[in-house]
Amino acid sequence: MSDRTVGFFALIFAGLMAWFGHDLQAPFSYEPVGPRAFPMLIALIIALCGAWLMYKHWHEHSHGKHIDWPRLLLMMVYIFGYAMLFETLGFIFATAIVTVLIGRLFGGTWGKLAIGGVLMGVLFFLLFDRALDVVLPLGPLESLL
Structure with a gap:
């Protein structure tokens, strides 16, 4: 593409x-x-x-x-899945997972994507939930935080 x-x-x-x-x-x-x-x-x-x-x-x-239609459609499926699992998994987990999956579509390595996905999930959570007071779901992490 x-x-x-x-x-x-x-x-x-x-x-x-x-x-x-x-x-x-x-x-x-x-x-x-x-x-x-x-x-x-x-x-x-x-x-x-x-x-x-x-x-x-x-x-x-x-x-x-x-246009690499299969990759484009798979990316759309990942985004839709992110929206559907956002509440259940919580913002941090859902963001980390979708970051890794979309990164793999573009040839990223598992290790770098896992680190980047977790960092993105945590940092965006801190930015929105803590700094901007936009309440985001924590999912399974709710009992820990």
Whole structure:
């Protein structure tokens, strides 16, 4: 799959995520940032990555690549699974698992991805749950924290 194609789909996905996430409001305000902060920040990160991929493609002048539909569809399945297991597994575990799975699609090694996935899950949890007061599910870790 070409970088341009992945970047294009990432920008579309980020736009949709921002569009749906922009109107999220809690019926009562118990968080200073509100429920829209998480999807909007993730949409921004996805959009920046998509824009970088498109720039990289045009900068390198690579041509003749095709869309790797199985990998693209598998990535969508992983994202859907993440959304479905988010509450049950908790933010940290679900984020670590989806990071590893998507990283494997792009050729990452198990060890580096496991470390990166756990770090991403923990650091984003601390950022959103602790620093921004966006309540995130802990799943099995709830009894420990």
